[in-house]
Amino acid sequence: LNQEQTLVGFPNTKYISSPKTRSLIKNGAVKELGKEQNINTELLLDLQPDLVIGFSLNSNNKMFTNIEKAGIPVILNGDWLEKTPLGRAEWIKFFGVLFNKEKQADSLFNHIEKEYLQAKKIALKAINKPKILSGAMYQDKWNLPAGDSYAAQFLKDANVNYPWLNSKGKGSLSLSFESVFDKAKDAQIWLSPSFFNSYKQLSESSIHYTQFDAFKSKKVYNFVNKKGETGGVLYYELAPIQPHIVLKDIIKIVHPELLKNYTPIYLEELN
Structure with missing residues (x-):
């Protein structure tokens, strides 16, 4: 959705490979926040983001509670809980809503879904099914x-x-x-x-x-x-x-x- 410039902090930035975002990291526009489950909350609060998007293995996460107490809203991204490939991809619509780009997000997902279902249909033509x-x-x-x-x-x-x-x-x-x-x-x-x-x-x-x-x-x-x-x-x-x-x-x-x-x-x- 071309919203790299909205990112101000991220844990484990070495695992980001996007050239645009790596440029922002090198320029100091995106700060390293540490590890996912133990991020540097002091640095995060200093950044004063409008929103924190995180994920949690359980609902009892004190880190996110403390961030919310500081007046910064937290939304948990649950794409990893989806059990189907298309279900995970559909979470692009979630970001479409956040950035007021619903039409673009819907269009992107519709393309992904169409291509996926076409590939699935092609696979059904296989004569042999290898183990x-x-x-x-x-x-x-x-x-x-x-x-x-x-x-x-x-x-x-x-x-x-x-x-x-x-x-x-x-x-x-x-x-x-x-x-x-x-x-x-x-x-x-x-x-x-x-x-x-x-x-x-x-x-x-x-x-x-x-x-x-x-x-x-x-x-x-x-x-x-x-x-x-x-x-x-x-x-x-x-x-x-x-x-x-x-x-x-x-x-x-x-x-x-x-x-x-x-x-x-x-x-x-x-x-």
Whole structure:
């Protein structure tokens, strides 16, 4: 919506990759506020913003209460709670209302929705549905998208065989390696193996990863390789408002014959 100039402070500014906003950060127009759940409230109050937009894992957040007591209104952004890709993208309308740009926000979302639904329709033409593995180990558990989650919706709309698509839960499943290996050893494609960006990293982290067919055939893909100048992962910054691009990226990998002239924006094979 071209409202970068309204931003005066942000936590973890190194994760902002937008060239326009990075210029504002370098010029001192956007101040570093620390970490999300423990921001520098003294600096924030000195900035005297008209509004603070935050997010909270629970409603009992003393930081936001103190900001409101100082006379600065707080609105919590709940886009991350949406369980569908289009649901998250629709939050652009929330910012359209804030900046009196409802028509522009509605137009942008309508375009996103149209492109997404067209891609979903294309995916239905697939003759074969490859089996997909997702996630990776954290400590002794394998974390992967639950069946009702945001990430699983992408896989459903891409028309693939995801063994956990009918599982319950809106977040992640924490499973044993053995149960994942039993269901997905023969998966043709492995998507989003945590933050690993190379086959070398995967194999060095755990020799077990090399036992999957997708690893052996070099069919492992991730969204995290493209970064901004200060290390921000572009996928995490931009994908929530570009679900149509994410879906096309996935379709290109799992059904390459359906999008012959398309080049993925975020999803890349591991190095």
